[in-house]
Amino acid sequence: MIQSMTGYGKTVLQISTKKITIELKSLNSKNLDLNVRIPPYYREKELDIRKKLATTLVRGKVDFSIFIENNEGEASSKINEIVVKEYMNQLKTIVDSNEIELLKMAIRLPDSLKTEREELDENEWEQIENSINETIHKINKYRIDEGVSMQTDFNLRISLIEELLEKVIEIDPKRIAHVKEKIQKSIAELETKIDESRFEQELIYYIEKLDITEEKVRLKNHLDYFKKELQKTTSNGKKLGFITQEIGREINTIGSKSNFADMQKLVVQMKDELEKIKEQNLNIL
Incomplete structure (x- = not known):
């Protein structure tokens, strides 16, 4: 039975405070043209994802995406208190200003904010991988x-x-x-x-x-x-x-x-x- 190279699949997964959306689209192409967009802390799994998509979809211009939405709105960046306080101490020696103004200046300087890298949770990834398989199944059904x-x-x-x-x-x-x-x-x-x-x-x-x-x-x-x-x-x-x-x-x-x-x-x-x-x-x- 012939299959189209055009297809679409989408799966939404709720894990703890995260809403994870997995989306897969494909159009016609002479060969496999694969574009993968995933959050940085899943990068170590990118090669496995590419192999899975190449094996199951075979051919086409394929776009694969994982989107993460934190339901509790947790900030990915936090204030680096030690650096900010040191900036303020240095600024006091060169400008005559109150604490609020010094803080406004310090927070704009390099390294005032630090980004905490989220480590990969293998249990979380197992659920995501199951959702990826479900999304592949959906796009294959669409193609059929x-x-x-x-x-x-x-x-x-x-x-x-x-x-x-x-x-x-x-x-x-x-x-x-x-x-x-x-x-x-x-x-x-x-x-x-x-x-x-x-x-x-x-x-x-x-x-x-x-x-x-x-x-x-x-x-x-x-x-x-x-x-x-x-x-x-x-x-x-x-x-x-x-x-x-x-x-x-x-x-x-x-x-x-x-x-x-x-x-x-x-x-x-x-x-x-x-x-x-x-x-x-x-x-x-």
Whole structure:
């Protein structure tokens, strides 16, 4: 079953005084383009997160974020009392001011505030890791659901190309007759004698050059192959892309050989449906 590279997953976790939000988004990309944003005290787990995401999401432009909200509003920075008092003592020797003014000046000076680094709690991380797994599950479900819709559209487009191919097969004898008639009419307009035997040989040679039997067979095989790939349990957008290229090659060859307006119209319609498939296929995992 095919999967889309587009997906979204979000999980909110409440731990003690913390509200932790884990968010995962993905868009289409030729390879895995991974962007991870996490708080500094989880940095030691970043490599594990990247490995997990690379293994489960495989391909796409992926943004992973962990947001922390302290419910009690605890400040991450605290006043460095020793440094501030030392600044105030020094300021007293050079300015004549009261304690409040000295404090205002001291608090603006370097190292007046200190940031306490929160250490990683392994029990807390275990809960976060479970939430990460849940978020990955959500984005994968999103991708699968998107894939189901895209598969329905692919089957519709392939069916339309098959119908157009049947019409090409149906009018092909008429096309050959039209080409023969056109050549014979051009010869007649020259009002000159020709070797009928030689003319017939040249005509057969020319008609053989316009023969599209092989292209019709190969195109039908490629369309069947595409449909079989859609039914497989694994999603392989790159392989579907290769098959799409082969389908396009056969359609183009039929168009270049057609030399018949009715058939060229059908070829244009096939190309239109194929372009829609190509555009959709860019988003397949």
